[in-house]
């Protein structure tokens with residue numbers, strides 16, 4: 765039954781947050797190419813997220829797709845379509861997290877800094893604590909960095925109501941992008957389920973994001 769594995773992984777996460785390691789880092793022997801629990805996880809690349817551990821995944825259970833933010837990018841959709849249609853997964857778990865770096869800049873700011881704008885370089889340097897050195901060149905790619913919407917905050921700032929709301933918006937936008945993609949079926953016998961979470965890097969706990977709901981504001 766769809767969603768059953770997600771529930772199991774949520775139980776695993778409670779154990780992980782209480783200090784119990786469930787992921788076994790041993791070679792399991794020969795396994796099939798299809799993920800045995802039919803799960804695909806899309807998560808941020810943040811170094812503090814150990815996806816196998818925080819969900820209690822075992823080798824062979826799931827596809828794990830990661831990028832900056834856990835953004836539902838063109839490439840993430842490519843992976844999810846292959847994961848479902850060719851490799852039989854039917855539960856998608858989207859994981860964003862507190863203190864995410866994607867809360868701390870905007871696409872325009874980063875692009876301007878990379879192109880050598882002195883003010884942007886200075887602001888990015890202050891935000892990251894690293895001397896930001898623009899490249900003084902423009903580029904058509906990447907077309908977007910997908911920084912999260914809303915008022916930016918300092919890098920790695922502790923969570924507050926506003927950042928929690930911004931993360932929930934980003935998770936919902938991601939869920940909507942997956943759920944409404946023409947090549948990801950969400951009804952009928954081949955349906956995929958999608959659930960979205962914010963992982964708290966200070967507690968190790970996953971918090972589910974309600975869906976549908978607000979996806980953003982420019983205010």
Ligand SMILES: [Zn+2]
Nearest residue numbers: 808810864865
């Ligand atoms: Zn992140």
